[in-house]
Amino acid sequence: MAFNVDHIRKDFPILSREVNGHPLVYLDNAATSQKPQVVIDCIVDYYSNYNANIHRGVHTLSQEATDKYEEARTTIQTHFNAEFSREIIFTSGTTHGINLVANGFSSLLTEGDEIIVSALEHHSNIVPWQMLCERTGALLKVIPMDETGVLQLSAYKEILSEKTKLVFVNHISNALGTINPVKEIIELAHDVDAAVLIDGAQATSHIKVDVQALDADFYVTSAHKMCGPTGVGMLYGKEIWLNKLPPYQGGGEMIKEVSFEKTTYAGLPHKFEAGTPNICGGIAFGAAIKYLNSIGFNAIKKQEERLLQYATKELLKIEGLKIYGTGAEKTSVISFNIEGIHPYDIGTIVDKLGIAVRTGHHCAQPVMDFFKIPGTVRASFAFYNSKEEVNSLVAAVKRAKLMLQ
Numbered sequence: 001m002a003f004n005v006d007h008i009r010k011d012f013p014i015l016s017r018e019v020n021g022h023p024l025v026y027l028d029n030a031a032t033s034q035k036p037q038v039v040i041d042c043i044v045d046y047y048s049n050y051n052a053n054i055h056r057g058v059h060t061l062s063q064e065a066t067d068k069y070e071e072a073r074t075t076i077q078t079h080f081n082a083e084f085s086r087e088i089i090f091t092s093g094t095t096h097g098i099n100l101v102a103n104g105f106s107s108l109l110t111e112g113d114e115i116i117v118s119a120l121e122h123h124s125n126i127v128p129w130q131m132l133c134e135r136t137g138a139l140l141k142v143i144p145m146d147e148t149g150v151l152q153l154s155a156y157k158e159i160l161s162e163k164t165k166l167v168f169v170n171h172i173s174n175a176l177g178t179i180n181p182v183k184e185i186i187e188l189a190h191d192v193d194a195a196v197l198i199d200g201a202q203a204t205s206h207i208k209v210d211v212q213a214l215d216a217d218f219y220v221t222s223a224h225k226m227c228g229p230t231g232v233g234m235l236y237g238k239e240i241w242l243n244k245l246p247p248y249q250g251g252g253e254m255i256k257e258v259s260f261e262k263t264t265y266a267g268l269p270h271k272f273e274a275g276t277p278n279i280c281g282g283i284a285f286g287a288a289i290k291y292l293n294s295i296g297f298n299a300i301k302k303q304e305e306r307l308l309q310y311a312t313k314e315l316l317k318i319e320g321l322k323i324y325g326t327g328a329e330k331t332s333v334i335s336f337n338i339e340g341i342h343p344y345d346i347g348t349i350v351d352k353l354g355i356a357v358r359t360g361h362h363c364a365q366p367v368m369d370f371f372k373i374p375g376t377v378r379a380s381f382a383f384y385n386s387k388e389e390v391n392s393l394v395a396a397v398k399r400a401k402l403m404l405q
């Protein structure tokens with residue numbers, strides 16, 4: 001079926017509301033996506049019809065909930081092409097997944113080991129590693145980027161060595177939209193036997209990720225950026241790595257046998273899933289993935305590329321407007337400033353016109369420091385955004401500029 005954005009917009013009830021007397025123009029998709037009716041229905045259906053705790057009860061509701069939850073795990077496994085469903089760990093989101101791995105590596109690293117991150121990271125992919133370094137005495141090294149917001153692979157090759165144990169890079173930068181050459185980064189890390197974690201929070205809504213083709217050791221993402229609910233996400237880990245890591249949290253569900261003398265842990269994936277999980281969220285995550293696949297990732301990519309190109313062209317016509325992140329490989333994120341105007345002021349005025357953009361450092365202060373700016377205005381587009389919405393954004397930014405200069 002041909003891609004028709006007007007048709008697709010009807011799947012998202014929130015897109016028909018007004019904000020400050022204007023039709024909502026939602027351009028903060030890099031922070032969180034909107035939810036289609038099928039995902040909302042899935043949540044209502046769970047609580048209306050089969051809410052029960054999973055993996056514990058013999059009763060029918062518990063069985064139904066368990067089946068749906070495990071079905072969602074399989075949907076996620078198939079979508080990301082993991083070899084086994086037990087390699088998919090449900091988490092509360094990207095941040096949780098990263099912390100789980102960082103914590104696990106505490107017992108695998110020693111003083112003098114090195115770990116590498118990129119200059120383009122979200123705080124959630126910096127701070128846990130700094131904490132890991134403090135605990136273990138390992139050293140943190142950084143892959144630098146150039147003026148266009150592209151990572152410098154030549155510098156990466158120089159800091160990689162036999163001492164490197166881990167490399168952590170995001171697949172796509174949330175601050176600039178740069179798509180990083182993760183396959184190459186992984187290959188080079190594997191040459192020195194280092195493990196690689198890819199933060200896919202910003203990638204999985206735009207591209208269909210194949211963890212085996214990438215040969216990633218760990219891959220994390222959040223459902224809420226992929227049309228799913230907040231508070232749920234996934235950690236993919238190769239089985240050999242997940243078996244090496246100790247459990248992150250102790251509690252119910254993650255044990256085999258417990259006595260006061262000794263406790264043995266459950267196998268994968270339950271070893272990492274202590275306590276009652278976000279059952280409804282996990283099931284709705286599966287529904288969101290099915291929805292995205294029903295649109296098709298090729299169609300999604302085409303529409304987002306159209307919007308990116310058009311918006312870039314139109315915004316650059318505004319005098320004094322500068323876009324940060326101009327690498328050839330990028331997704332539909334435009335981070336910009338207008339000379340002499342604070343990004344917050346632009347964000348406030350366009351909101352009065354119904355337009356939702358992000359302003360600030362986007363949880364990536366090192367990126368802002370690199371460009372010597374306090375922050376940017378970030379417009380991030382999803383496949384359900386339209387060309388008319390780009391026009392509204394451009395008109396609103398022009399108006400803000402007139403008012404503020």
Ligand SMILES: *Cc1c(COP(=O)(O)O)cnc(C)c1O
Nearest residue numbers: 093094095122124174201202222
């Ligand atoms: C959103 C985001 C995160 C954090 O995701 P949470 O859902 O808040 O845990 C991490 N990294 C990147 C690149 C992101 O865009």
